[in-house]
Amino acid sequence: MSKVVSTPYDNMRFFKAYHTPLFESLTKEGEVFVGNSDRPWVYINSNEAKTESLSALVKLLSEDYVNFALVEDWMVDTITRDFVRTREMVCTRFYLPNGVTLPHSEAQVSVLTVDDAIEIQNSHAYNEYTDLEYVTEQIKNGYGACVRLEGKLVAWAITHDDGAIGFLFVQPEHRGKGYGEAVTKWIAERLRKDGFAVYVHIEADNFKSMNLAKKLGFVEDRNVRWFTLEERK
Missing domain, CATH: 3.40.630.30 (Gcn5-related N-acetyltransferase (GNAT))
Known part of the structure; x- marks a missing residue:
């Protein structure tokens, strides 16, 4: 059943369903999952939007895991720390609420x-x-x-x-x-x-x-x- 409100945790849930974990941890602060797609991607779900909780989750990761997905604005500085961000793509996330019916199409x-x-x-x-x-x-x-x-x-x-x-x-x-x-x-x-x-996910100029x-x-x-x-x- 589709959700009324969707969050980036839905992305993490989908990724987890189709990728074998290289690392995963579930703590009181939240959840960390690393899976290999085109490269090993880190997904972090913090139970609270607090720097302390997020920092505790980041510390669980090996220094070898450097590719981060679905990072929200408030998370950027804590995850980046003293590193440089490369290959960065920023998008706006849109979701389709439950109950929204998409228009009929005659296309095959x-x-x-x-x-x-x-x-x-x-x-x-x-x-x-x-x-x-x-x-x-x-x-x-x-x-x-x-x-x-x-x-x-x-x-x-x-x-x-x-x-x-x-x-x-x-x-x-x-x-x-x-x-x-x-x-x-x-x-x-x-x-x-x-x-x-x-x-x-759509870039701002699209x-x-x-x-x-x-x-x-x-x-x-x-x-x-x-x-x-x-x-x-």
């Missing part, structure tokens, strides 16, 4: 296959943060949907390793036909059916995606970010 939606991975990796705007292996794994193990016309891939979306709907892309000559809405709806319905929350999310009923949640820590030189 089908499932992506691993043979689509090369075109998807080469087409999406953030391919510097992904690679072919990552895209292939998300098609195999996540939720992927597409629209094909005469056998040609014209629109698609896939969930990321944390369950966020992403990779949304419509070929320029087919935009304005509702295909983006159709593949988003297809994935959202299956996430809900399997008991997962529905959410997306106005088209933000407008689409709001049009479909997604609600703005909070800023989240991903980064890698490196020692200062």
